[in-house]
Amino acid sequence: MGNRLNGFGACSTEVKKACPIEMTLHIIGGKWKGIIIDILSNNSVRFNELKRLIPGISQRMLTLQLRELEADGIVKRKVENTIPKKVEYSLTEQGEKLSPIIASMRIWGIQYMG
Amino acid sequence: MGNRLNGFGACSTEVKKACPIEMTLHIIGGKWKGIIIDILSNNSVRFNELKRLIPGISQRMLTLQLRELEADGIVKRKVENTIPKKVEYSLTEQGEKLSPIIASMRIWGIQYMG
DNA sequence: CGGAATCCCTTCCGATACTG
DNA sequence: CAGTATCGGAAGGGATTCCG
Numbered sequence: 001m002g003n004r005l006n007g008f009g010a011c012s013t014e015v016k017k018a019c020p021i022e023m024t025l026h027i028i029g030g031k032w033k034g035i036i037i038d039i040l041s042n043n044s045v046r047f048n049e050l051k052r053l054i055p056g057i058s059q060r061m062l063t064l065q066l067r068e069l070e071a072d073g074i075v076k077r078k079v080e081n082t083i084p085k086k087v088e089y090s091l092t093e094q095g096e097k098l099s100p101i102i103a104s105m106r107i108w109g110i111q112y113m114g
Numbered sequence: 115m116g117n118r119l120n121g122f123g124a125c126s127t128e129v130k131k132a133c134p135i136e137m138t139l140h141i142i143g144g145k146w147k148g149i150i151i152d153i154l155s156n157n158s159v160r161f162n163e164l165k166r167l168i169p170g171i172s173q174r175m176l177t178l179q180l181r182e183l184e185a186d187g188i189v190k191r192k193v194e195n196t197i198p199k200k201v202e203y204s205l206t207e208q209g210e211k212l213s214p215i216i217a218s219m220r221i222w223g224i225q226y227m228g
Numbered sequence: 229c230g231g232a233a234t235c236c237c238t239t240c241c242g243a244t245a246c247t248g
Numbered sequence: 249c250a251g252t253a254t255c256g257g258a259a260g261g262g263a264t265t266c267c268g
Contacts, residue, residue, distance in 0.1 A: 019148075019149055019223075020219075020220050020221075020222075020223025020224045020226075020227065021148040021149050021152055021216060021219050021220045021223060022145065022146075022148060022149060023223045023226070023227070024148075024219040024220070024222055024223040024226070025142070025143060025144075025145075025147075025148045025219065027226075028139070029139060029143045029144075030139075030143075030260075030261090031136065031139075031260080031261075032136075032261095033139075034133075034135040034136060034138075034139045035133055035135050035136060038135055046229085046230090047229075047230050047231080048229065048230075051230095058261085058262060058263075058264095059230080059231070059232095060231090060232085060233095060261085060262080060263085060264095061260095061261065061262075062231095063230080063231060063232080064260095064261090079230095082229095083229090084229040084230085085229050085230060085231090085268090086229075086230090087229080087230060087231090094226060097222060097225075098222060100218075101215065101218050101219060101222060102135060104214075104215050104218070105134075105135050105138040105139065105215060106134050106135045106138070107134075108134075108138055108211060108212060108215060109133075109134025109135060109137045109138040110134045111211075112134075112137070112138070112141075112208060113134065113137070144240075144241090145240080145241075146241095160249085160250090161249070161250050161251075162249065162250070165250095172241085172242060172243075172244095173250080173251070173252095174241085174242080174243085174244095174251090174252085174253090175240095175241065175242075176251095177250080177251060177252080178240095178241090193250095197249090198249040198250080199248090199249050199250060199251085200249075200250090201249080201250060201251085
């Protein structure tokens, strides 16, 4: 199932047609994607920098989540083939449209804890 | 370990202190909670009506999700002990504060599919 | 530096059957 | 009507090791 990597909107297939809320939650859901998008808002960040900014994430999970976000058209990946290699991640236009939503989730979370 | 049911903010414990975004995503995440909150926005809905309004959800999952939302202080449950029983679900004040976020996720999803 | 590969455990979720 | 109980598969996620 789930054919990934067919570019923009590669999100998990059947979900698409169904409920847009479910689809959005599927794209930004999971343990790490929210904070990744939040950090990348109006920012271009390198892999290890990103890893440093997200306490507790493993290299494996960071890679996986970035790959999925990329496949869903949320994140861009820019490689400079210098030595050592340099890879910069940033949000696509679609991705930037998500960041206010993530930001409001942060606000809500803070007042919820308060 | 995750002590549930200690009322408001019973969300899974350790998450709380960490990242508010992660916590919010934990509360509204998963396959069904988004649409449940969306339907309950400014609405009081009975169990079976809710089930009817959410295509594909099983009785078990609806119950589970409602219980978690209740434990997290998002959803209220009102029982009338008539025969047959009547149970109405609605959002708490905290829950209503989530509904604009869910709504913006719906909007984003629609334009993303567009 | 920025990954990929493997292993393994936990959580999520669906199907089905039963109940006050 | 509004649930519970039980089972089993699928997906999510952590630890560790290896690589160009």
